[in-house]
Amino acid sequence: MGEIRLGPIEWGVVTAHxxxxxxxxxxxxxxxGVMVLTSIHDDPRHCDSEYWPDVGARIRVRRYIYGAPDDEVRLTSRESAMEGLVNGYDPPREYPPPEGAGPAQEGTVVAHRDWGVEVRLDSGQIGQLRARLMESGPDPAPEERWPGIGERVRVRPWASGPTAACD
Structure with missing residues (x-):
C-alpha cells in the first residue's frame, strides 16, 4: 500500500449503519463513502454502534487518499484526522477549532429536541446544538445535563451551516 494522505475536511451525511x-x-x-469502525472516533469505545451518529446526521469527514487509486471512497471522522494526524491520537494536544468554525458567540437555548437543543444567537440566527457536540467524553450528555431553556450558552457556529458546537 502507498502513502496515506488526508483530503480536506468535508461535510457528509450518514446514510447507513x-x-x-x-x-x-x-x-x-x-x-x-465508507467509514470503518476504527475511523469513526479516536476513542475505541466508539466502535460500539451505541455511540455512532444517527442516520441522517451531518458530520465532518476527511477522505483517506492512498498512493494507488481506488474506487472505494474511504472516510474518517476521527478528531486526530481532522487535525492531520494520519496514524493516531495525540491526547496532550489541545485542538484548535475545526475548519469552517466561526468565532465563539453567545446565545440563549430556546428549545429542547430529541437530537439536542436549539440556540438563538445574539445575532438572531437559530442554530442546532447536537447532543454529540455537548459530550465531554465517550458517554453522551444525558438530557438532564443539557442547558435549560432560557439558559445562556457560548457556542462556535459552523460557517457552512446552522449547526453549532460547544466552545
Whole structure:
C-alpha cells in the first residue's frame, strides 16, 4: 500500500449503519463513502454502534487518499484526522477549532429536541446544538445535563451551516 494522505475536511451525511461501520454521502460531490469502525472516533469505545451518529446526521469527514487509486471512497471522522494526524491520537494536544468554525458567540437555548437543543444567537440566527457536540467524553450528555431553556450558552457556529458546537 502507498502513502496515506488526508483530503480536506468535508461535510457528509450518514446514510447507513453497517456491522463494519458507516455509509456516508459527501454533501458537495454526492460521492458515497465508507467509514470503518476504527475511523469513526479516536476513542475505541466508539466502535460500539451505541455511540455512532444517527442516520441522517451531518458530520465532518476527511477522505483517506492512498498512493494507488481506488474506487472505494474511504472516510474518517476521527478528531486526530481532522487535525492531520494520519496514524493516531495525540491526547496532550489541545485542538484548535475545526475548519469552517466561526468565532465563539453567545446565545440563549430556546428549545429542547430529541437530537439536542436549539440556540438563538445574539445575532438572531437559530442554530442546532447536537447532543454529540455537548459530550465531554465517550458517554453522551444525558438530557438532564443539557442547558435549560432560557439558559445562556457560548457556542462556535459552523460557517457552512446552522449547526453549532460547544466552545
Amino acid at each position: 453497517h456491522p463494519w461501520g458507516l455509509g456516508v454521502r459527501l454533501e458537495e460531490s454526492g460521492d458515497e
